[in-house]
Amino acid sequence: MATDYRKSYEELTERVRQHQVLDGIGSVLHWDMQVNMPPKGAHKRANQLALLSGIAHERFTSEKVGELIQLCESGNGALSEAERANVREIARDYSRATKVPHDLVVELSRQRSVTHDVWTRAREKADFAMFAPELEKLVALTKQYAEAQGYEGTPLNALIEDYEPGASVEFLTKLFNEVKAVTVPLAERVVNSSVQANFDFEKNRFTAEKQRAFGEELIYEIGFDRQGGRLDTSIHPFCSGGLGDVRLTTRYNEHAPTQALFGIIHEMGHGLYEQGVAPETYGTPLSEALSLGMHESQSRMWENYIGRSLPFWKKFYPKLQSHFGGELSGMSVNDWMLAINHVERSLVRVEADELTYDLHIILRFEIERDLFAGDISVSDLPSVWNSKFEKYLGLTPPNDGKEGVMQDVHWSGGSFGYFPTYCLGNIIAGQLWKKMNADMPTMKQKIENGDFAEILAWLREHVHKLGRRFSRDELLLKATGKPLGTEDYLSYLTEKFSSLYKL
């Protein structure tokens, strides 16, 4: 009866595709909310997103889907290995979705929109008291969500699972401790090195228009498909959408041009992952990114490993200089390299350098863990934030807004357990990068020639086109010959910064 199993498989994937279509609608609504929506549209948009989530959840969690999954699982022999992987991932999503009561799904969606909307205004005014009541409601609902999912150990584990399957607070803590042990002393040595960049971007004005134009030119030249994507402006930079329509956003600071520049390259890294999925798997888990950590490995690889490297700027720095005219005159490519790899203790995560960035993440990770364990409450966040900031980064945030506890969009949108995937992305990228160098001995020369085809092909082959077919460790084992570890990442950081700063 192999044909019956096949028919069930087709019916199941068709239903999953519909679910993904609804997800895609939600993605457009979210993008629009952050890029276009006028202020008074917030209430209506919250209703739209809530109703859509409810409908999507209701349809996906129907008993019929459960029956089809069971049928497909019992007929595994009739399916290919890729199809079995699809069924496995659908079953995982179904199991997680059915654990959450329908009303909670709708309520969470609505509260996310409302909290996000208040955040944009409270952040502007640096008024945490304005933000706190809506954040409290969101945390309470998210705790209900964690309980519904169930977890071992601490509640945050249930939330992390949504972003990084198979990770846990314990596992992440171990990796992050290894990272801290190397980056803290290394950053100290870099900051105290006599070699330092001689630059002052502040004194010139780099217009947003010129920044945007150069950024666009760059990503299209690297290989981002402009027929299937675009670049816009939003308060918090992000990448959304998928194959055929990938949307990147950034924000411009006219006296700090590297922020948007590397922000754009970063989001392009996410975008290339989305554009690199296998088209024939469209609408199923096999066309979805493996995890947020894997996603972040792609953005950080393009932003830092490639984007902040000398070969890259040997190619593009002359273009950048001529694009901006006088604003960069007198700065050599070596000065530029020191400028874009300048290390300092700073207040804002998205402006942090490659070396101190992980400390920003680890700080947030610990706060999330304690918040969901019930050790601290929402009203404690500003003081806990500030004291951790002093401890880890030696700085006192001057306010609770853009330079303090409300700087990030994540918590306002209910994305708790998301932050650790940033640091994990750095670690994964390090491991992939080492293998890419071994597999492609002329890679750096090609980067210097502006030829990214081989790199893109490698990433598509070993990461992008696989989607959720393998677990993170399986994928890394196939691609690099070993499971996830921090060794390659930490060697890369040590070598790069020792060489740049002549340590």
Next chain:
Amino acid sequence: MATDYRKSYEELTERVRQHQVLDGIGSVLHWDMQVNMPPKGAHKRANQLALLSGIAHERFTSEKVGELIQLCESGNGALSEAERANVREIARDYSRATKVPHDLVVELSRQRSVTHDVWTRAREKADFAMFAPELEKLVALTKQYAEAQGYEGTPLNALIEDYEPGASVEFLTKLFNEVKAVTVPLAERVVNSSVQANFDFEKNRFTAEKQRAFGEELIYEIGFDRQGGRLDTSIHPFCSGGLGDVRLTTRYNEHAPTQALFGIIHEMGHGLYEQGVAPETYGTPLSEALSLGMHESQSRMWENYIGRSLPFWKKFYPKLQSHFGGELSGMSVNDWMLAINHVERSLVRVEADELTYDLHIILRFEIERDLFAGDISVSDLPSVWNSKFEKYLGLTPPNDGKEGVMQDVHWSGGSFGYFPTYCLGNIIAGQLWKKMNADMPTMKQKIENGDFAEILAWLREHVHKLGRRFSRDELLLKATGKPLGTEDYLSYLTEKFSSLYKL
């Protein structure tokens, strides 16, 4: 048992509100498709819109909604007059929706997206053969739709009913003949008048950026709420969304600045209608525009009756001149008045003047009528278009693209029977305008002072806030003391152009 009827009414309107929320999502997706979406996103967007239409249709046409309507109708005595009107309109929508098979709804939505997408490319290449196959499919599906709805007389009547309840080919033909009888000879006299504008916008460049900035300043000064709306760019200008989030679009021609300028004022007229609905009726028919003809009466009133009048430009022309710097120097406000009211036989509807505009509409209306009666087929469209154009406007279209049969978006989106509402809007505006002048003797002085509060209040009171509470004729009877007729419109045209051109 009055309380039971009330409970049914609350339940019914809650379901209708959900339907409107889904409609609102569709509106964002459509807007995005025309303003932002990259080309390769078309297929995915078509799937999104089709699935959304299907879900909305399925939920709205459920038996439960039918039962609630019946309950509310039988308990009419327990409801207020406004509530009874709401039930009447919901019943109308339900009846129309349940007549269409679910599969046809989904198929029509998908085909609309596909045909629209092909149209954007075929229009660019002026390649009707590229467009025809997808248009044929859309016409065939739309004919099925008309049959499902049922009609008296010709199939187009079933389609018109979606845009202009209570109108028919026969009724419209009568009105349009009255219009033609006056405007054709009047246009002839204007074209032959010795008084003519002395202007040549072509020789200067009016940057899109300056046009946009002035247009935005203007609409916010008139009273368009920028906290609940925005202005963007698209191939075909439109207004979408509703209270809280009204979106206007336009397009810029840097050598014909009046196109975008009056386009923006026109769309603002639509937007003011949407922003003027009664907030407490949100999500029900009472918060929806009465008909497209009534909608168009608002856009044409602001664009032509107010926007192309001398009092308006006595206020704004100095601002316009200083905004553009040298580009308008040497042109007096009287020259400007002749320039913006210049009459000529032209190829493109959206660039047509106030006087010949109706001829563009009548031509399309006749083609739609014959296409749906089966007297002509899709492949005949270019030749029928061209021969009617020669007959009514004395011009031979040079191509089938932007200056020919593919110039308008409407047919590509399946909006057949929509065009006559433009001419109807002109006629309705004429009737309202006459009464506004009688009710507000100092209105023109107030326009000259840039004070639009009284006008907006009149329109909100007599049109905007009523939504679909009354029929078109009931509304006009209440507002102007008589049912719809062409007399006031034709007097207005005759007086305006006789005076301007000293006939």
